[in-house]
Amino acid sequence: MRSVAEGDRTARAVIRDEALRLFAVRGPEGVTVRQIAEAAGVSAALVVHHFGSKDGLRQEVDQYVLDVFEGMLGELAGEDGARLVEPGASSGLLSEVFGRYLPEGSPLPGYLRRLLLGDSEAGRKVFQRLFELSRGALDGLVAGGVAVAGRDAEVRAAFLLANDLAVFLLRDRIAETLGVDPLSGDGMARWGAEMLSVYAGGLRASPPEGPAAGPS
Amino acid sequence: MRSVAEGDRTARAVIRDEALRLFAVRGPEGVTVRQIAEAAGVSAALVVHHFGSKDGLRQEVDQYVLDVFEGMLGELAGEDGARLVEPGASSGLLSEVFGRYLPEGSPLPGYLRRLLLGDSEAGRKVFQRLFELSRGALDGLVAGGVAVAGRDAEVRAAFLLANDLAVFLLRDRIAETLGVDPLSGDGMARWGAEMLSVYAGGLRASPPEGPAAGPS
DNA sequence: TAGGATGCTGTACATGCGTTCAGTCGCCGA
DNA sequence: TCGGCGACTGAACGCATGTACAGCATCCTA
Numbered sequence: 213m214r215s216v217a218e219g220d221r222t223a224r225a226v227i228r229d230e231a232l233r234l235f236a237v238r239g240p241e242g243v244t245v246r247q248i249a250e251a252a253g254v255s256a257a258l259v260v261h262h263f264g265s266k267d268g269l270r271q272e273v274d275q276y277v278l279d280v281f282e283g284m285l286g287e288l289a290g291e292d293g294a295r296l297v298e299p300g301a302s303s304g305l306l307s308e309v310f311g312r313y314l315p316e317g318s319p320l321p322g323y324l325r326r327l328l329l330g331d332s333e334a335g336r337k338v339f340q341r342l343f344e345l346s347r348g349a350l351d352g353l354v355a356g357g358v359a360v361a362g363r364d365a366e367v368r369a370a371f372l373l374a375n376d377l378a379v380f381l382l383r384d385r386i387a388e389t390l391g392v393d394p395l396s397g398d399g400m401a402r403w404g405a406e407m408l409s410v411y412a413g414g415l416r417a418s419p420p421e422g423p424a425a426g427p428s
Numbered sequence: 429m430r431s432v433a434e435g436d437r438t439a440r441a442v443i444r445d446e447a448l449r450l451f452a453v454r455g456p457e458g459v460t461v462r463q464i465a466e467a468a469g470v471s472a473a474l475v476v477h478h479f480g481s482k483d484g485l486r487q488e489v490d491q492y493v494l495d496v497f498e499g500m501l502g503e504l505a506g507e508d509g510a511r512l513v514e515p516g517a518s519s520g521l522l523s524e525v526f527g528r529y530l531p532e533g534s535p536l537p538g539y540l541r542r543l544l545l546g547d548s549e550a551g552r553k554v555f556q557r558l559f560e561l562s563r564g565a566l567d568g569l570v571a572g573g574v575a576v577a578g579r580d581a582e583v584r585a586a587f588l589l590a591n592d593l594a595v596f597l598l599r600d601r602i603a604e605t606l607g608v609d610p611l612s613g614d615g616m617a618r619w620g621a622e623m624l625s626v627y628a629g630g631l632r633a634s635p636p637e638g639p640a641a642g643p644s
Numbered sequence: 645t646a647g648g649a650t651g652c653t654g655t656a657c658a659t660g661c662g663t664t665c666a667g668t669c670g671c672c673g674a
Numbered sequence: 675t676c677g678g679c680g681a682c683t684g685a686a687c688g689c690a691t692g693t694a695c696a697g698c699a700t701c702c703t704a
Contacts, residue, residue, distance in 0.1 A: 223651075241457055245692060255653050260693060262651090329545060331600065339601040359631035368622045370606055371591075378594035384547065385555040390586055406584045414629040415575035439681080461662060471683050476663060478681090 224262045227252040232273050236322030240270045274334040277323050284313045285341065304376035304407070305345065307395055325381060346373035359411075379403060440478045443468045448489050452538030456486045490550040493539050500529045501557065520592035520623070521561065523611050541597060562589035575627075595619060 221229070230251040234243040245266050249256040263269035288309060310321055327335040347369040353359035362368040379386065379394050387393040394403045409417055437445070446467040450459040461482050465472040479485035504525060526537055543551040563585040569575035578584040595602065595610050603609040610619045625633055 244690080246690090257654080257693085257695090258652055261653095266692065328601065329597070336601070336604060339598075340605060343605050353631065360634050362622050362625060362634060364618055364622055366606060367618045368626075370602055370610075371619065371622050371626065374594035374598050374602065375587075375591045377598060378590035381545065381597055382555075382590050382593060385544065385552070386586055386590065388552060389556060389559050390582060394586075402580055402583050403587065406578050406580055406587050409578060410584075410587070410627065411631045414633065415569065415627045417630065418576050418578060460660080462660090472662085473664085473684080474682055482662065 223254055227259055228273060231269055232323060233319040236319035239326055278334055284309055304379055306376055306380050343373055439470055443475055447485055448539060449535040452535035455542055494550055500525055520595055522592055522596050559589055
């Protein structure tokens, strides 16, 4: 038999994808080689055959996620950063990217979450890249007159990025407490409205009245 | 021998404390019973003898952390919530609490981090409690005229809480990228200044000039 | 059409895990 | 003083893990 299973992906690709899916949910430590093999419909020995070891597989999945993510961010690069704080924007940069490029149940967000919270080299890269993006977006906002650099533009950009990531990292907790998933359409509208309101005028300012309408 | 080791803590307490320390760094899954026993200077069998099982130990550590944390929050309850957005405040509620009640190298923040990010019942409780605190603080700010409730006070409180937790959850990544630990004295001053500036007047507003001085 | 390379499997092995168990030591109430 | 009791240990058990290995089937090449 010649390595074709599950459509036309090679068995190698199927293993990689199943590993990605399982790693995203339970983390590499929480998943066994045998479980990955079963999910991919192959033997445990084949996993080792293709990737050398479990850690080799983990590294390859890391790299794969990095590449896919970079591809998504690359498509975004040319756009106007000022969209971020404009009417109708989503509840953040990441939600925007995910909502646009990933299907509903994609394991990528979960995997990236673990990457950001762990201390892998891949995680550092992702954060560094996001920070550069945030830094650039802030510059765009300043150029557009929508924001000022503040006394410390680096810290201000990091503050905005951290706030953005917070919704993503605490999604489940927020959903439980608020009763609405902040990354769903409904949740993004409510979260985004408050976020934009604060960013536009601080805590003293009221959000606009109309549904999901931006500051004049 | 009568169960006295490491000062006057019982062996049981020593085991609990060492487990807390190790769990905070590597997570319960990443620590073995034998490692906990060695760190506590006892046999692995004694760990099981006192706590029934590894999971029993984990549950007890969870409860212990919950109690200590609740004690810290209780002492804070009577204070004026408006302190949060006032000049000289720290870079957030949690940093404030930790800085005030915990010694430098305390494992508690790390443990709480894992609690908040995992999906344990204890984690849900902690977040719920913090949300109530945030909700109350927002009410205090509104009463003091420093903020408005917004169109959706629940979401606004969650937004403020999530932003606060973000610094805490992403501490390492931020420190690497910015070159300064956002929870150190220096980092808190810089982070807090930008945070307060945005909360006071939005992204269009500049932070004040003086070092760590608040809005007029 | 021979033969080597490649995809793939079942089995086996060493290791480390959580847990059990029989037994020792020292304290304390009767 | 003695008998029970709780703290505590070393050794062992069953199990799951990551990995190595020998072998089988299929394909590509010469």
